[in-house]
Amino acid sequence: MILKPIKTRKIYEQIVDQIGQLVVEGHLKPGDRLPSERELVDRFQVSRSSIREAISALEMMGLIEVRSGEGTYIRQVNIESVVAPLAWMLFIEKDTDQELYEARKILEVQAAGLAAERADEEEIHGMFKTLEIMRLDLALHRSGEDADHYFHYAIARATHNKILIRLMNTISDTMQKALRNSRAKLAEDRDTDTPQKLYDDHYALYQSIKDHDVERARQAMMDHLVGVENQLSK
Structure with a gap:
């Protein structure tokens, strides 16, 4: 025992x-x-x-x-009260990064597939504009955490699933705060190609959703999340 x-x-x-x-x-x-x-x-x-x-x-x-x-x-x-315990857990727990990425794989990989299936032209254009901000952040050596956050939320909106959108809206701020230091650390790692890799990951996601390729979108999201998780573990 x-x-x-x-x-x-x-x-x-x-x-x-x-x-x-x-x-x-x-x-x-x-x-x-x-x-x-x-x-x-x-x-x-x-x-x-x-x-x-x-x-x-x-x-x-x-x-x-x-x-x-x-x-x-x-x-x-x-x-929103349904996910309040999650917000509370992320606030008080200090070692939840791995569990958070596990949850994101479950939630966001499927969201990427739905977005590829359902996104309309306006939503796809919105993702592209966010990518342009990310590209500028990359050129100016900024962390790009806000654009990263908005891009992932834009994918959730493009699912057209009201429950999923509401869930992401409720927990997205909490997730952003929990991951802020990690994103900034990755983006500021100028000794590697990490910032460029982060941009490339998001562009691949955008392209697969634009092409309405469901399986490629799911795989692109999984590859992105696994790559970030592995980089952080170093």
């Missing part, structure tokens, strides 16, 4: 759990305003930094909305 050591939970995680439970039990409803940061410090008897970490986590989970100059409000519960 294998037993794991007990780990002390961080303070902000306990704050998140309490606020989340209040939402589940109906004590906090969509549109309700949370107490101010100072009030939360007094009520929880914790530091400001713990409150700020908790607010950041809750916002990433999609449970609250921070309105500049107005306060922090509980969001309307909808389909």
Whole structure:
């Protein structure tokens, strides 16, 4: 029998759990305003930094909305709450890169195939414009993480699958934050051809979707994700 050591939970995680439970039990409803940061410090008897970490986590989970100059409000519960635990896991776990790439292979490889089958001319042109931004980023030695993110989301939109689009929309920001350092590291690796390889991968994806070649699109996405994963493992 294998037993794991007990780990002390961080303070902000306990704050998140309490606020989340209040939402589940109906004590906090969509549109309700949370107490101010100072009030939360007094009520929880914790530091400001713990409150700020908790607010950041809750916002990433999609449970609250921070309105500049107005306060922090509980969001309307909808389909996004289904993937809130995933957002929370990615926020607090530090060693999920491999698992994230496994999940992306399942989700995005099939999305690429659907996009190749269903993408219309406007969506294909949008992917091309994103590629042009990526090409400029490459020439200027910029990381290109934003264009990378938008390109993958454009593929999800081109599936015309409402559930898949909503799922990608919900978790894409979380995935972008979780992978930001990795993308920047790869793009800044000027001792290799990695930046050019990243661009070439995306161009191959674009071309296969433009040609409406379903199997080639799936393979191009798999090759891209496996290549990035292998490069990061080095």
